[in-house]
Structure formats: structure tokens, C-alpha cells
Amino acid sequence: MATAELFMDSFHTLLAQCAEYMESSALETVRRAYAVAERAHHGVRRDAGEPYIEHPLAVAQWLADRRVMVDCVTAALLHDVVEDTPVSLQRLQHQFGPVVAQLVDGVTKFEVLEDPNAGDELARKRDRKRRQQAETFHKLLVAMMEDPRTVLIKIADRLHNLRTLGAVSPERQAAKARETLEIYVPLASRLGMGEAKYELEDLVLRYTDPRRHAWLSGLIANKRDEDRERTQTTVRALERVLLHHGLLAEVRPHVKHLYSVHRRMLETGDETLDEMADFITYTVLVPQAFDCYDAMNALHSQWHQIDRRLRDYIARPKLNGYEAIHTTLFGMLDYPDPFDVHIRSFAMQDIADNGPVLVAARHTSGGWRARVQGLEWLTQVQAWQHELALPATELVAAVQGDLFRDQIFIFTPRGEIKDVARGSTVLDFAYRLHSDLGERCSGAKVTGRDGVMRLEGHNYILQDRDMVQVLSQDDTHPTAAWLRAAHTHHARDAISHYLHAHNLPTEEAEEDGNYPDVTEQMASVRLGYCCEPMPEDRLIGVVAGQRMVVHRQECRHAQEAMAAPLSVSNGHNGDTPERGARQWFRVRWETVHPDRFRVSLLLTGMDRNNLMRDITAVLARYDLNIVNLGALSISTRYKAIIRITVDVKRPEHLRQAIQRLRNVEGIVNVERRQRVPPAAATQP
Ligand code: MN
Numbered sequence: 001m002a003t004a005e006l007f008m009d010s011f012h013t014l015l016a017q018c019a020e021y022m023e024s025s026a027l028e029t030v031r032r033a034y035a036v037a038e039r040a041h042h043g044v045r046r047d048a049g050e051p052y053i054e055h056p057l058a059v060a061q062w063l064a065d066r067r068v069m070v071d072c073v074t075a076a077l078l079h080d081v082v083e084d085t086p087v088s089l090q091r092l093q094h095q096f097g098p099v100v101a102q103l104v105d106g107v108t109k110f111e112v113l114e115d116p117n118a119g120d121e122l123a124r125k126r127d128r129k130r131r132q133q134a135e136t137f138h139k140l141l142v143a144m145m146e147d148p149r150t151v152l153i154k155i156a157d158r159l160h161n162l163r164t165l166g167a168v169s170p171e172r173q174a175a176k177a178r179e180t181l182e183i184y185v186p187l188a189s190r191l192g193m194g195e196a197k198y199e200l201e202d203l204v205l206r207y208t209d210p211r212r213h214a215w216l217s218g219l220i221a222n223k224r225d226e227d228r229e230r231t232q233t234t235v236r237a238l239e240r241v242l243l244h245h246g247l248l249a250e251v252r253p254h255v256k257h258l259y260s261v262h263r264r265m266l267e268t269g270d271e272t273l274d275e276m277a278d279f280i281t282y283t284v285l286v287p288q289a290f291d292c293y294d295a296m297n298a299l300h301s302q303w304h305q306i307d308r309r310l311r312d313y314i315a316r317p318k319l320n321g322y323e324a325i326h327t328t329l330f331g332m333l334d335y336p337d338p339f340d341v342h343i344r345s346f347a348m349q350d351i352a353d354n355g356p357v358l359v360a361a362r363h364t365s366g367g368w369r370a371r372v373q374g375l376e377w378l379t380q381v382q383a384w385q386h387e388l389a390l391p392a393t394e395l396v397a398a399v400q401g402d403l404f405r406d407q408i409f410i411f412t413p414r415g416e417i418k419d420v421a422r423g424s425t426v427l428d429f430a431y432r433l434h435s436d437l438g439e440r441c442s443g444a445k446v447t448g449r450d451g452v453m454r455l456e457g458h459n460y461i462l463q464d465r466d467m468v469q470v471l472s473q474d475d476t477h478p479t480a481a482w483l484r485a486a487h488t489h490h491a492r493d494a495i496s497h498y499l500h501a502h503n504l505p506t507e508e509a510e511e512d513g514n515y516p517d518v519t520e521q522m523a524s525v526r527l528g529y530c531c532e533p534m535p536e537d538r539l540i541g542v543v544a545g546q547r548m549v550v551h552r553q554e555c556r557h558a559q560e561a562m563a564a565p566l567s568v569s570n571g572h573n574g575d576t577p578e579r580g581a582r583q584w585f586r587v588r589w590e591t592v593h594p595d596r597f598r599v600s601l602l603l604t605g606m607d608r609n610n611l612m613r614d615i616t617a618v619l620a621r622y623d624l625n626i627v628n629l630g631a632l633s634i635s636t637r638y639k640a641i642i643r644i645t646v647d648v649k650r651p652e653h654l655r656q657a658i659q660r661l662r663n664v665e666g667i668v669n670v671e672r673r674q675r676v677p678p679a680a681a682t683q684p
Pocket of ligand 1: 080
């Protein structure tokens, strides 16, 4: 039978792979495990129609490809028989020994019983499902502490389940993807299983947001092509220098992973790749750990390096066992921009891809245990141990809180999950779902973790795990006020675009509504140096004859003009004052259209060597021309206060530069300097 040959093929591929590193007695165990699993799952098919046995075979294959020892491969083949077939744990223990039985038990779903008092049938089902999920995770954690290799099987299992999720309903896809993002991605990350983590993340985005996934894939492919020549030149230059220093090294360019790009965009709001300096990193692979330092010295002797970006993860490995030297170089002849270089040995690369537990699992019993003992991440798991007494659902919440930081998760009414940047509002979320939805968004029904549903407006800041149903109305459209309710650049850009396309004001009008465009009638319009107006400001044009000077509304000059009586007539000829001869007007940035504007920034932080150099580098990068710069350093407290006045050509450059400045090491605060103190509100 053709199908029989097909799954014999998968099995023989596995066996051939195992034969490369296992002894014949171990191969015999793998063969026996396959026989038991094949018989147990016989006649059962997966959602896509293939025989069920293909799934445990694929899980075992993934582990065998990484040369994991026989216990794990055996347990992988048997991992679903206790859960899904009549084969008992006792039987496995009898036939394959306690280690394999324990590994299988660790990945077997925890059975919970329905609470007959938990409301109607649907509520009972939901409650059971939720407790089942939590208890299963709880069980996995306990099993992990006993034998950390359990989680390798669980992650390989999840990886294959996600890869083959295409045939199931969108609801189940979303539920699986959500669980993966909440539990298995952070676990893989903590275990240092780089390859598995990246693939899981990629698959999650593919199921939860296929449009965005496709868009990002295209964007990344384009950028990679664009950068090809520079990448190749850089690889050759690195290799040349290393060879010149007598180092046998391999240089591999590495494109940032799709999900990492996605996450960075959520963090920065920048939906392009232009500013993503670490889009390509260069991995320098050397034979031995000590070669890493030689390679670093060789590269540093050839190019400039950014001191504060140098990281020695060999001296101080990351919690998940990751080791490497990270450095940032710049000053290459044709391509002067900085680029990141990661230097590691082949063994360190293995740890980066697979994590220390998987690497340890290549050793036979006893050998691997010694290798995982004292691993920092295990200490972390043990730190959760005191939480293990908690009810399982609370444990899951506690552990997740520890695993996530800058991202929050929002549920849609259909049970989909979306990750958004912390601080996002209802409006941001609506635009994140779809720009059409954003444009018609009138608010949202938000159900918080307390289970209470509330009606919220555009500017409600979403909380982790809110369930959000965006409300829309056909007669709702973006207005200038929306710009204040949106925090992500994606939403702000979409709103600005809409306002421009529909010729709507991009500044919020006061109660007097639309204001006439008077700037055209002026001989000259310029921005006031006193208050340095910017595009986001409310602008007041103060008229003197045929000239207009534009001030911020808060500026003393604007306030004085606005407070003055409407008449500008001197009353010399005794006439009644001429009404309507106004001295001031609200104006829009677009009608002033200055080709540049001036702004002063106040930076505070800790003084250090090269701080000024790093600051001016950022300014130069965004084409901000320094007009004036004054630094004041209070040396006793190492506190730096820096005033900088710059000329800005494009407002978005200023925004991006400020964001970058905030990330300069030592800088604590960047704010626009209020050159004119806001006029006191004296009116009742
Ligand atoms: Mn499975």
C-alpha cells in the first residue's frame, strides 16, 4: 500500500538519522517504540488526513536531527500514546523503563473533571478547558524540575503541531497560537532554544495576522536584496581582516527574524526598516572560545567600535546559557554606518541555536544531568517552585508576568490574540486591526480581567489581556483630535494621511471652528524665535502690517495679542474702533509651510566619556543641524545638562532623533526646552 510505504519512509529516515550517532541497542529501542506507537495510533488520522503516527515521528525526527539521546527520541515517539490511546503509563514503564515513562507523563495532558456546579454546559466546558490548560502547564513545570528534557519534547511537539495547523478551523488556530505565544515561546526563550523560538514566533504571527506576516516577509526580502552588495562587501572585509590576523573564521550575515522585526516595529512605532540598524548582523564563527577575543581585537584594530555597545557574554553568559561577544563597528570605507558583529565559537553557536538543555540531552544518562545542574535557568524554574502551591491558573499568571515585559496581549471577541506595544490606545488597536476599522472607530467595548465590560473612548489605554471589541460607525471619521488619542506611529500616520487627503485641519480647532487662511495675504510669514513653534503646537499668527510672525499659543506674544481688544485702530481720528481688524489668527502649520524650523532640546543624564560625541552622532544622522549647543556638567554628581538648538527640516526626523537620544546610554530625559514660559492662566 502506498501510504504504508510513506510512513515506513518517515520511520526509516528517523532510523537512519539515529544510526549516525546511536549504538545498535539504542536503535533497537527506537524500533520498539515505533512499533508500539504505530500500533496504538493505527487507523487514526490527523486533521490534514495523514496517519497520526506521522506526528510522533516528526517530533522524534526534530530531536534526532539535533542528536538527542535515545531516551528522548523514544519518549517523543510515545509521547501521545498515554493521552490518546489505551496504552497505559504502567505499560510504558514496564517496556521502556521509568525514565521514558516519566518523560511521556510530563507531556501528557492533565485530566480535569468538569465541575457539575459550574453553571450551564458552555460555562462548564470553558471552565474545564481553562483549568486543563493551567494544570497541564503546572504539570509540565513540575516534570521539568525532575527532568528538564521533558520540555524539549513538549516544544518539538508544539512546533510540529503549529507547522501542521493549516487544516484546522481559524478559531482553533488562534487558540493554539495564543497558547504558544503565552507559554511555549517564553519557555523556549528561557531555555535558549533560539531556532525553535524563532520558528514558533513566526508561525504564531502567520496564524494570528496573516496579512501582516505576508507584508513583513515582502518588506524583509526587499530590504535584504537592497542590502546585498553592502552585506557581501562587509563579509569579505571582515574575513580579510580576520585572515590577516591569522584567524580561521567563518563570517555569516544574519537577517533579523521576522517576528523580531515585528516586535521592534511595535516598540518604536516605526513601520519601516530604514532605521533598523541591526537589520543585518554578522556572526563571526571561530574554532575555540579564546579565539573570540583574538577576533575581537583584530576587528577593533581595523575599525572603530562603539564602546558602550561592547558586550562580553562569554565572561557573563546570559541566563539561558547564551555566550558570545557583541560589538558594533563603524567606519568601513564604502559603508561608514555602524553594524553589529557577534563573535562566538561553533560550540557557542550550537548553544545559541539549541540551548544548554538540548545540548546536554545529547549525553547519556548521568552525563546530561551533570551538565544541566547549576544552569541559571533551572534556578529560575526553581524560583517558581514556591508558586507551585498556588492554584494552577494563578501560577500560570504569575509565571507569565515574569516572562513578559514590554508587550501586552489583547483579545478580540473571536478569541484571536494581538500583541500590542504597552501604552497603546483603543484607536491604536483599531488601526492595528485594519485601517478601515480605524477610520470608523467610535470607541470600544472593553472587558477587563475583572470580567466587567465597559464602554471606552478612543484614548483608553489598553491593559494586558483586555478583551476589546472595536465599535465603528459609518459616519465617524478621523479628526485632528484623533492624533492626540493615538500613540503608535502607524495609527498617527494613517490619521494624518486621512486628514490631508480630505483637506481637513490637522490641528484641533478651538470653539471658533474653522479659521480663514490669512497667510497668503501676508508679505512675509515667519516662525517666532521666541517660542520655536513646531508642527504639533497650536499656532497663533500675530500680524503687524503685512508681516506675520507665528507663535505658539502659550507664547507671551501670542497671549498678549489675543488679550488685546479687537480694534487695532489708534483712535487718532476719534472714529469708533474698526471691528474685525484682527491682530491675530489661528494658523495651520501647513499654510505656513516653513522649509525648516528651529527647536531647543534639554537633555539630562549622567555625564560620561564620549557622551557629547554620541549625542551629536544621533543629531547628524537625522540631519538635524546644530545651531547652538551648551553643556553644563555638575561634576560632583556626574550630572549632565545639555541644551541643544537644532534646525529641523522634517518633523519626523526630530521625533525619531528624540526617540534615539532617549536610548543613548546615560541620557535620562529629553524634552523640548520651554523657551517661553506658558502665560499664567489668569482668566476665571
Ligand atoms: Mn503531540
